[in-house]
Amino acid sequence: MRQEKRERHTKILTALSGASSVRVAELARQFGVSTETIRRDFDELTRGGQLSRTYGGAVRTLDSRHHGEAERQSILLAERQRIAKATVDEVADARILLIGCGATAVQVARQVAARLKDITVVTHSFAVAAAVGVNHLVEVMMIPGLYHPAKASTTGGHAIVFLQSLYADYVILGASGVTQDGPGDSLPEIAAVNTAMMSRAARCVIAADQSKFNLSSSTRYADWPQVSTFVTDAAPPAELQKTLESNRVKLLVA
Amino acid sequence: MRQEKRERHTKILTALSGASSVRVAELARQFGVSTETIRRDFDELTRGGQLSRTYGGAVRTLDSRHHGEAERQSILLAERQRIAKATVDEVADARILLIGCGATAVQVARQVAARLKDITVVTHSFAVAAAVGVNHLVEVMMIPGLYHPAKASTTGGHAIVFLQSLYADYVILGASGVTQDGPGDSLPEIAAVNTAMMSRAARCVIAADQSKFNLSSSTRYADWPQVSTFVTDAAPPAELQKTLESNRVKLLVA
DNA sequence: TGAAAATTGTGGAAATTCCAACAATTGCAT
DNA sequence: ATGCAATTGTTGGAATTTCCACAATTTTCA
Numbered sequence: 001m002r003q004e005k006r007e008r009h010t011k012i013l014t015a016l017s018g019a020s021s022v023r024v025a026e027l028a029r030q031f032g033v034s035t036e037t038i039r040r041d042f043d044e045l046t047r048g049g050q051l052s053r054t055y056g057g058a059v060r061t062l063d064s065r066h067h068g069e070a071e072r073q074s075i076l077l078a079e080r081q082r083i084a085k086a087t088v089d090e091v092a093d094a095r096i097l098l099i100g101c102g103a104t105a106v107q108v109a110r111q112v113a114a115r116l117k118d119i120t121v122v123t124h125s126f127a128v129a130a131a132v133g134v135n136h137l138v139e140v141m142m143i144p145g146l147y148h149p150a151k152a153s154t155t156g157g158h159a160i161v162f163l164q165s166l167y168a169d170y171v172i173l174g175a176s177g178v179t180q181d182g183p184g185d186s187l188p189e190i191a192a193v194n195t196a197m198m199s200r201a202a203r204c205v206i207a208a209d210q211s212k213f214n215l216s217s218s219t220r221y222a223d224w225p226q227v228s229t230f231v232t233d234a235a236p237p238a239e240l241q242k243t244l245e246s247n248r249v250k251l252l253v254a
Numbered sequence: 255m256r257q258e259k260r261e262r263h264t265k266i267l268t269a270l271s272g273a274s275s276v277r278v279a280e281l282a283r284q285f286g287v288s289t290e291t292i293r294r295d296f297d298e299l300t301r302g303g304q305l306s307r308t309y310g311g312a313v314r315t316l317d318s319r320h321h322g323e324a325e326r327q328s329i330l331l332a333e334r335q336r337i338a339k340a341t342v343d344e345v346a347d348a349r350i351l352l353i354g355c356g357a358t359a360v361q362v363a364r365q366v367a368a369r370l371k372d373i374t375v376v377t378h379s380f381a382v383a384a385a386v387g388v389n390h391l392v393e394v395m396m397i398p399g400l401y402h403p404a405k406a407s408t409t410g411g412h413a414i415v416f417l418q419s420l421y422a423d424y425v426i427l428g429a430s431g432v433t434q435d436g437p438g439d440s441l442p443e444i445a446a447v448n449t450a451m452m453s454r455a456a457r458c459v460i461a462a463d464q465s466k467f468n469l470s471s472s473t474r475y476a477d478w479p480q481v482s483t484f485v486t487d488a489a490p491p492a493e494l495q496k497t498l499e500s501n502r503v504k505l506l507v508a
Numbered sequence: 509t510g511a512a513a514a515t516t517g518t519g520g521a522a523a524t525t526c527c528a529a530c531a532a533t534t535g536c537a538t
Numbered sequence: 539a540t541g542c543a544a545t546t547g548t549t550g551g552a553a554t555t556t557c558c559a560c561a562a563t564t565t566t567c568a
Contacts, residue, residue: 005545007371010390020315021275021308024525034547039526054275055554056309056525061274126380133403140401142408144416147394149387154396162398259515278555288517293556309524310555 008033008041016051016060023057049150049186061150079209079233079254080107086254087172087207087231088112094119094169098197099132101125101153101190102174104207113138122168124193125153148189155189160196171201173222175208177215178236180243183208183227184220191221203228210234224249262287262295270305270314277311333463333487333508334361340508341426341461341485342366348373348423352451353386355379355407355444356428358461367392376422378447379407402443409443414450425455427476429462431469432490434497437462437481438474445475457482464488478503 008031015022024042028035042058045051051058084107091097097112099105099121109131112121117137123129124143132140144162145154173194175183183206185191198204204227213236224247231252235241244251262285269276278296282289296312299305305312338361345351351366353359353375363385366375371391377383378397386394398416399408427448429437437460439445452458458481467490478501485506489495498505 006391010388013388013390020306021313023309035525036527036548037546040546052274054308054311054313055277059274059308059313126384129401130380130403130406133401136403141412142396142398142401144396144398147383147387147396149384149390152384158395289555290518290557291516294516 005041008037009045012038012041012045012058013050013060016058021054021057021059025056076103076209076211077107080104081111082254083207083209083231083233084108084111086252087205088115090205090229090231090252091170091172091203092116096120096122096166096168098168098171098201099123099125099128100171100173100194100197101128101151102176104174104209105172106131108172108207122166123153124155124159125151127152143193145193146189148187151187151190153190153193155193159193163193163196163200166200168197168201170203170205171197172205172207173197175206175212178206178208178212178230178232178240179214179220180224180240182220182223186219188219191219194221198222198226205229205231207231210236213237213240259295262291263299266292266295266299266312267304270312275308275311275313279310331361334358335365336508337461337463337485337487338362338365340506341459342369344459344483344485344506345424345426345457346370350374350376350420350422352422352425352455353377353379353382354425354427354448354451355382355405356430358428358463359426360385362426362461376420377407378409378413379405381406397447399447400443402441405441405444407444407447409447413447417447417450417454420454422451422455424457424459425451426459426461427451429460429466432460432462432466432484432494433468433474434478434494436474436477440473442473445473448475452476452480459483459485461485464490467491467494 011031012022012027015027024035024038028038031038042051042053046053049061052061080103083104087108088111097119099109101124105125106127109128113132113135117135120139120141121132122141122143124145129140129142132138143154143159145159146156148155173183176186177184185194204222206227206229210233224243227247227249229250229252230244231254233254235253236244241251265285266276266281269281278289278292282292285292296305296307300307304315306315334357337358341362342365351373353363355378359379360381363382367386367389371389374393374395375386376395376397378399383394383396386392397408397413399413400410402409427437430440431438439448458476460481460483464487478497481501481503483504483506484498485508487508489507490498495505
């Protein structure tokens with residue numbers, strides 16, 4: 001049965017929520033499958049961003065709930081905040097704002113909550129909704145869809161259909177990789193929603209820190225001609241910068 | 255020098271806060287010491303409870319504070335869990351399940367994630383979505399709408415319109431008050447969504463602990479004839495029990 | 509200073525994991 | 539039914555880790 005693989009996957013995740021790490025050999029014995037199968041399961045779940053491998057096993061990827069993540073992100077927190085401020089400056093005249101998901105998007109959401117009012121924010125990210133929600137002068141609209149655990153956001157057909165029926169002044173999106181071809185996300189489901197968002201907004205702002213430069217291990221969700229502004233925290237590589245210019249993308253280095 | 259060991263220990267912990275796992279060989283190379291030394295460092299830090307070993311490396315021990323937080327959410331946790339278990343028993347044959355918001359609903363969501371599969375859960379609560387989302391065999395559909403900060407859930411016209419277009423086998427709702435007139439919620443926006451949910455499900459299960467009995471400071475969102483089952487943790491007052499009987503509401507005391 | 513204690517390095521055998529290629533099996537569609 | 543694609547098992551060799559005993563070095567303190 002094809003179902004068995006998915007069952008194993010959830011069992012792995014379940015085991016991982018009860019222990020800080022699991023081992024290939026242990027799970028293979030426990031599930032009655034070969035170690036290679038577990039190894040392959042790990043590969044898939046790694047691609048999905050749900051766990052990360054160790055030698056001989058795997059550990060849960062730290063989601064936002066975990067303390068360590070906050071610490072890890074705090075390394076880039078200052079950069080993200082600078083990026084977020086510049087981004088919000090750029091869209092300060094918006095009345096309807098689409099915001100994607102990701103750590104940078106959350107910082108943008110915080111800035112929006114702190115500085116804007118009389119505005120409607122539409123998002124598919126739980127974290128963004130919660131961050132903007134603290135300001136009662138900002139209306140937050142949640143996009144429907146299938147819940148995506150790795151990113152705590154909604155995806156899929158419902159999300160895309162919902163987006164078709166609305167208009168926004170700006171869309172602000174993060175990226176897990178930015179190449180000369182365009183910005184991308186590691187998860188195809190998220191990339192699809194991003195694409196749909198872009199089609200509904202008059203202008204598009206991409207916000208990503210320098211660590212994303214030339215990271216292509218991701219699904220591209222837009223081409224540069226569709227992007228109005230790219231906000232980052234350091235000068236991009238020459239070729240990328242050239243591509244931006246030739247596509248008339250406004251570059252903001254915060 | 256004795257200092258070097260402690261330095262290494264802090265460096266190990268630092269490295270561990272920047273990555274989800276570290277490897278013996280890697281650290282040995284990085285610190286310029288033998289792998290045995292790193293191994294012994296790991297042993298000590300493990301005894302101190304600061305990390306836990308994996309084959310070939312180590313990971314940070316999960317912060318028990320985080321787990322405790324959700325548990326500490328209420329003294330009524332045990333009761334809520336009993337109620338949740340009985341509730342899930344009641345809807346175990348469902349293929350599409352609507353779940354409302356609130357602390358009890360979250361416990362139900364946990365039970366669903368732990369025990370059911372091949373099912374679709376539709377909800378407007380962030381917490382419920384996150385709780386069910388850990389099980390990848392359960393599809394979680396998020397309802398759109400205006401974000402309601404107090405309950406971390408969606409409300410309003412978009413939510414209600416969205417609900418009109420779907421069908422569910424069961425709807426499970428909490429309540430902030432349960433009177434002879436019916437279950438109610440303290441927030442009108444939530445009550446409206448609850449009402450809409452009820453109209454789309456074949457059967458309705460209300461789950462509420464005894465502290466909600468005869469609490470009428472709320473907006474009633476349903477009449478008893480619409481309710482199939484009422485799950486609670488103690489025998490309700492005589493009059494309420496009588497009302498349930500006369501409306502053929504199945505009473506479950508967990 | 510000198511000896512005990514703590515710390516670290518070394519070396520080799522045993523156990524474990526990884527990887528890649530290939531075979532067997534299962535589910536699904538034409 | 540037949541063929542294709544996806545999933546899983548198997549195998550063997552290379553690479554890595556572990557474990558243990560013992561030696562070398564440094565620290566402590568009497």
